[in-house]
Amino acid sequence: MLSTVSTTPAAVTPASETVQRLFSAAAEAFAAKGFHATTTRDIASRAGLSPAGVYVHFASKEDLLFHLSRDGHEEALALVTEAVAGADSPAEALAATMSRFSAWHAENYAIARVVQHEFPHLSDAHRAEVLALRKRIDQAVRDVLAAGKQSGDFLLDDIPDTALALLSIIVDVARWYTPALHRTSAQIGATNAALGLRLVGYRGGQISQSGTRAIH
Numbered sequence: 001m002l003s004t005v006s007t008t009p010a011a012v013t014p015a016s017e018t019v020q021r022l023f024s025a026a027a028e029a030f031a032a033k034g035f036h037a038t039t040t041r042d043i044a045s046r047a048g049l050s051p052a053g054v055y056v057h058f059a060s061k062e063d064l065l066f067h068l069s070r071d072g073h074e075e076a077l078a079l080v081t082e083a084v085a086g087a088d089s090p091a092e093a094l095a096a097t098m099s100r101f102s103a104w105h106a107e108n109y110a111i112a113r114v115v116q117h118e119f120p121h122l123s124d125a126h127r128a129e130v131l132a133l134r135k136r137i138d139q140a141v142r143d144v145l146a147a148g149k150q151s152g153d154f155l156l157d158d159i160p161d162t163a164l165a166l167l168s169i170i171v172d173v174a175r176w177y178t179p180a181l182h183r184t185s186a187q188i189g190a191t192n193a194a195l196g197l198r199l200v201g202y203r204g205g206q207i208s209q210s211g212t213r214a215i216h
Helices: 017-033 040-047 051-057 061-085 090-107 109-117 124-151 159-171 185-199
Strands: none
Touching: 017 040, 017 051, 017 061, 017 109, 040 051, 040 061, 051 061, 061 090, 061 109, 061 124, 090 109, 090 124, 090 159, 090 185, 124 159, 159 185
């Protein structure tokens, strides 16, 4: 049984090159094989380490998944928060969020698959911490929708369901995206930004993929 106590080894720092290699290796392995089918030996081999090397930095495979998931969700939350803060209207905020968050899922598709789909395998305490971050991302989108509804820019009835639909469009990018596709992350972001604005019934001026109103 996995411990519910969060173990954060002192060696786990953003500046640690070895930890970053383990993150990349774990993301690739978890995305390709799933959490349960992946062994610490798989991860260590991809990172160019011995199996024991994983335990120098992480208490367990689950602990590694936790740090990878937490860091991914924190990065996603910062991205969404920045997109909203830099917009001048709800429509611009929604377009920027859809565009940048979708592009992030394409550019980081292996990590995104793990972040979005493997967190249920975390211990109770670790899962609760990650879910709290997910709720903050969801709330940020809900706040944009509420602002758009209040201003009259958006025509929608159910804010929670609409937020779920919008985030589902974004998250699904990690499922189907591969580098072999002849679509750039910017193109995917622009498409999803336009889809998001249509979904909320926006009828204003054209919004660019960056979330700013287009100049004609």
